Every structure is written in C-alpha cells, then in structure tokens.
Amino acid sequence: MVTISELGKHVGEDVKISGWLHNSRSSGKLVFLVIRDGTGFCQCVAFQGNLSPEQFKLAGDLTQETSFFVVGTVKENPKQKGIFEIDVKQIEKYGDSVDFPISPKEHGVGFLMSNRHLWLRSQKQWATLRIRARIVKSIRDFLDSEGFINVDAPCITPSSCEGTTTLFELDYFGKPAFLSQSGQLYNEAAAAAFGKVYCLGPVFRAEKSKTRRHLIEFWQVEPEAAFVLHEENMKIQERLVERIVKDALHDCETELKVLERDTTVLQHVVTPFPRITYTEAVKICQQEGSSIEWGGDFGAPDESIVSSKFDRPVMIEKYPAQVKAFYMKQDPEDPRVVLCDDMIAPEDVGEIIGGSQREDNLDILLKKITDHNLPREMFDWYLDLRKYGTFPHSGFGLGIERATSWIAGSQHIREASPFPRLLDHNYP
C-alpha cells in the first residue's frame, strides 16, 4: 500500500491506494474519482474500456465519503505538471456512505460546527490542522535545540495563577480545584531545577468570550528560562516565531495553496521584529483617534492600529504594572512599568505571545500578592522559589491556535482546533 503523498516516487508503477471518496465526476465512459487518504487528495480515472462492466458501474455509483481502495498505474496529470493521478485497474468498497451531510457547496458555520467530526475531512480543515501539527513540531524542535527541557505543568490546580480570569471550578474529592489557565508558576519552579524548561498543553478560560480570537480551551507553549533577562526573552520569542513561519512556508506549501493563503506577509517574518514601548504605542493609537489614555490596556481596535503600522509581528514592551499580572518584574528604570512584552501578529490576528521577566524580589512579590487581593497561603510554594536561591528569569506563552489561525489565514480561531470548545458549544 502506498500513500497519496508518496505517489511522485511511483510514476509508471501499479499501486494500491485506500481512502474515502472526496468528490466524483463522470463523463459517459469515464469516471473521475477524487480519493483522500489523510496524506493528500488524488484523482483516479476509471475508463470503461479498462474495467469489467461491474467494476465500471461500481466506480460510477460511489457516493461521497464511501471508503474504498483502487489499484492502478500512477501517471502525471496531462494538464497539470507535478500532479499525479491513477489509471484505475481494480476498485473495491470497504464501506458505504449514504447522504453525507457536507456537500461540496457552501455551508453555514453553525451547521459545520455541529458536524465538526465530519468537517475535519474537508480540504481546508485538513490543511489547517496539518499546519497546526507542523507548528507544534517546529516549537518542540526549536526549544529542544536551544537546550529547553519539556517539563509539563498540571491541568488541575488549587488556585488561579493570575487571579484575573474566571476559571472552571471542579469538585476535587470534596474540595474546590480549578482547571489551569497557565502553567507559568509551575514552570518557574521547574526552571530552578532544570534551567530552561517549557510546558505544552491545554489551558482553560471560563470567560464568556465570543469572538473570532478566543477559545474556551486552547493549547499553549510556555517556555521559562533561568538567568534570562527581558531583552533576551524577547529575542527568543522572535526567533521562535521566525522559525515557525519559515518551517510552515517550507513544509506546508500544499496546505497553504489549498487554503489560498497569500504568503507575502509570511515571507516578511524575519528577525529582528519591530519593538515599541507601551508608551509609544499609546501615542500611535491616540494619533489615530483612539481614546486610550496612558495606564489603560489596549482594546482590540488599538491592537489593530499598532499592528497595521508594521509588515511583521510587532513587540510592545513595558506596560504599566496595573494592567499586567502580579508576577511581572518592575522596571528598575521606571517603577510604573514592568519588564513585559506582547507580540501582536499582523493581519488583525491579535496577540500571539505574552511574556515577561519575573519578579525575583521576595518583598516586592509579597506586596503585589497583597495588592492583587490574592490568597497568600496558596502562593507559599511559589514564594519559596524566592527564598531558596532566587534567580532572575523570564518566560512567555504562545497560543498554538492563534499562531495556526494566523499562518493558515483562518477566518476564525475555531478552525485551528480539531474539536474547539466555544461558548455554548462543546459538541461533538
């Protein structure tokens, strides 16, 4: 058995391909069957003269998504160079498919989402999720080669990490527990044991978000590195994003073509990325008519204004302390701001990275926990990290689906998750 992705190596040979019927067209004595096997899509040509009457009728009667195999000779498509097709000699069904709901014409989002388990078979969903897989591999390859160790964080936690967003509460054998919104605090403990670490897994936000940029459950990679300062933290971020985009352009040419993605913007994604301070970003927004004042956080329209000024991802650094999490380190040169940065992707995708140097001074951290009204006793273990050999360190979080959505050019982040969890939508 040969896969569709390998057909180019078998031109002139007879091969067997197993898969599902994506689409078919017939023309009297010819039937064109587009088969998909998970690795790609391929046209099979069944000519009446080459098949028994039973076999030819079988080919013509196949319905959408019937599973079957063909045996035939691999040929280059006479009209399209580099595209291969199969001259069918034998064809056999595995299983029928009656009234497949997703026909080759337009469908509404609600209908497609309620058929997500079948929608995954569509070409664009296939392409998007293959890009997602490539991105995850790029992230692991990059971090592993940079000496980071994969140390995963728990999904179930006794309290909120940041105390800001709403969390899902669980009954943990009679006591409350929460689904984690971030592995960050655990990463800091791991960084003190392993130096450079990252966790990669799902996180959960119980916010009733209803936008094209938000998921209730999403995957995040969170690198954390000991003795890395703010400046170097940003360099790691931009090199990681550069690598992800470069790998996708190199290895996902077919997928990007299926998605009709204009890759010009992606070609520009090379380091160094532009950097501006929060204060500069506020000025830009004000010049464009935004009502934002220094000290407030950016709204989605403000992010759009800033990102529209640049041809690649832009990093905004040094936000006011009051709009950021308690664990971010105060800027020694300006105590009003913290040593953090957000990376805003182009094309209105929004924030794909949030990162910072962490507060390593025990007294300042204690004060911040009090100021944020966080339960001190829940953070005892975290404060231990400052008691027993405190160390300068930094880290960041990159949203896998946001990155996928951007590179694939998705209209909505839900397409970047195989089975997205959305507000009032967790089936299938």
Place this chain on the structure above:
RNA sequence: UCCCCGAUAGCUCAACGGCAGAGCGGCUGGCUGUUAACCAGUAGGUUCGAGGUUCGAAUCCUCGUCGGGGAGCCA
C-alpha cells in the same frame, strides 16, 4: 454580562402583506479528460415555537427558544 444580526426543502439562500421558489446535494437518464464538471428529468415544506394585528402573515407586532458576529477578558 452588554450591543447588533439572523432562523423558509438535507445544505446555502430568494420571496418582504396576495399561489412556497432557485442553486447545490439525493434519485433517473445522457456525454472519453472532468476540476465545487456539464445537460435533461424527478422527489423533497408544520416557513423555529406561542400569542396578536389583518379579508389575507414566511412577511407586521409581542414574548420565548436556538444560532451567528462584536465588546470586555486574554494566547
């Protein structure tokens, strides 16, 4: 939680106060190179639910249900 928009054939939509329609999908037939193929025929309806206005409601009004987009929150 707030603000907009929507619900009509399996799907995508039209009809906007006067006979319920089209394309796609299904089915039947035709065609040796099709690319969401094409051509002909055919089946398919409690117009989301409840109430109201009207000679007459898919259409106007009220309430409800479900869905979509956006804000806030953030990856």
